[in-house]
Amino acid sequence: MSAEELVAAVRAGEPCTDLDLRGTELREVNLAGAQLRDCRFDDADMFGVRLDGAHITGGSLARADLRESDLTDAVLSGVDLSGARFAGAMLGDARFEGCRMIGTSLRGLRGLAASFRLVGCNxxxxxxxxxxxxxxxxxxxxxxxxxxxxxxxxxxxxxxxxxxxxxxxxxxxxxxxxxxxxxxxxxxxxxxxxxxxxxxxxxxxxxxxxxxxxxxxx
CATH class of the missing domain: 2.160.20.80 (E3 ubiquitin-protein ligase SopA)
Incomplete structure (x- = not known):
C-alpha cells in the first residue's frame, strides 16, 4: 500500500493491518482517527502528521520523525517507538501503553493534559x-x-x-x-x-x- 492508499483507507474508516511503509515520506499527512495494527513506519518522515484520535497497536515507528505531529487523544499500545523524535508534538490526552521507547526524544511536547498517560513503557x-x-x-x-x-x-x-x-x-x-x-x-x-x-x-x-x-x- 502506498502513502496515498493509506490516506484513502483512513478517510474511509478502514482499519489497516501489516503495512510496510518504512522510510516513507508522510509529512503533514492527515491520518486522524487511523486504526493501525502491526504496521511498520520505521525511519518514516512524519513531520507534522495528524494522528489525533488514532489507535496504533503493535508494529513500529522506530526512529520516525514525529516532530510537530498531532497525537491528541491517540492510543498507542505495544508500539516500538525507539529513537522516535516528538519535539513540538501535540500529545494532549494521548496514552502510551506497553511501548518500547528506548532513546525516544520527548523534549518540547505541547498541550499535555492531566489524563496523558505512560503505562508499562520502556x-x-x-x-x-x-x-x-x-x-x-x-x-x-x-x-x-x-x-x-x-x-x-x-x-x-x-x-x-x-x-x-x-x-x-x-x-x-x-x-x-x-x-x-x-x-x-x-x-x-x-x-x-x-x-x-x-x-x-x-x-x-x-x-x-x-x-x-x-x-x-x-
Missing part, C-alpha cells in the same frame, strides 16, 4: 529534558538512565517505576511520589536531586545511609 535513556509532567501519573515504566534534567515533576505519581541512574538534576520534584519505585544506587547527590519528593521510610533510610547517617529506632 523509557530507558529517553530524552525527557525540561518535560512538564506536573500532576500526572506514570505507571510501571522503566526510566533507567533517562534524562529528566530540568523537568517539572511536581506532584507526579510514579507508580512502581524504575529510576535507576535516572538524571534528575535541576528537576522540580516537590510532592513527586516515589514510594514503591526502584531508585537504584543511592549516592550523596541523591538527597539534592530528590528534594521535596515523597519517599517511603525504607527509601529515606537508604538516603540517610548514603550520607553516612545512622537511623536509630529511638
Amino acid at each position: 523509557l530507558q535513556v529517553a530524552d525527557m529534558q525540561e518535560l512538564s509532567l506536573k500532576g500526572m501519573r506514570v505507571e510501571e515504566c522503566d526510566l533507567s538512565e533517562a534524562d529528566l534534567r530540568g523537568a517539572d515533576l511536581r506532584g507526579v505519581v510514579f507508580e512502581r517505576c524504575r529510576l535507576r541512574g535516572t538524571v534528575l538534576r535541576h528537576a522540580r520534584m516537590a510532592a513527586a511520589d516515589l514510594r514503591g519505585c526502584d531508585l537504584g544506587e543511592i549516592t550523596p547527590d541523591t538527597p539534592r536531586e530528590l528534594a521535596g519528593a515523597i519517599v517511603s521510610p525504607a527509601q529515606a533510610s537508604a538516603v540517610c545511609e548514603a550520607l553516612g547517617l545512622v537511623v536509630a529506632d529511638q
Whole structure:
C-alpha cells in the first residue's frame, strides 16, 4: 500500500493491518482517527502528521520523525517507538501503553493534559529534558538512565517505576511520589536531586545511609 492508499483507507474508516511503509515520506499527512495494527513506519518522515484520535497497536515507528505531529487523544499500545523524535508534538490526552521507547526524544511536547498517560513503557535513556509532567501519573515504566534534567515533576505519581541512574538534576520534584519505585544506587547527590519528593521510610533510610547517617529506632 502506498502513502496515498493509506490516506484513502483512513478517510474511509478502514482499519489497516501489516503495512510496510518504512522510510516513507508522510509529512503533514492527515491520518486522524487511523486504526493501525502491526504496521511498520520505521525511519518514516512524519513531520507534522495528524494522528489525533488514532489507535496504533503493535508494529513500529522506530526512529520516525514525529516532530510537530498531532497525537491528541491517540492510543498507542505495544508500539516500538525507539529513537522516535516528538519535539513540538501535540500529545494532549494521548496514552502510551506497553511501548518500547528506548532513546525516544520527548523534549518540547505541547498541550499535555492531566489524563496523558505512560503505562508499562520502556523509557530507558529517553530524552525527557525540561518535560512538564506536573500532576500526572506514570505507571510501571522503566526510566533507567533517562534524562529528566530540568523537568517539572511536581506532584507526579510514579507508580512502581524504575529510576535507576535516572538524571534528575535541576528537576522540580516537590510532592513527586516515589514510594514503591526502584531508585537504584543511592549516592550523596541523591538527597539534592530528590528534594521535596515523597519517599517511603525504607527509601529515606537508604538516603540517610548514603550520607553516612545512622537511623536509630529511638
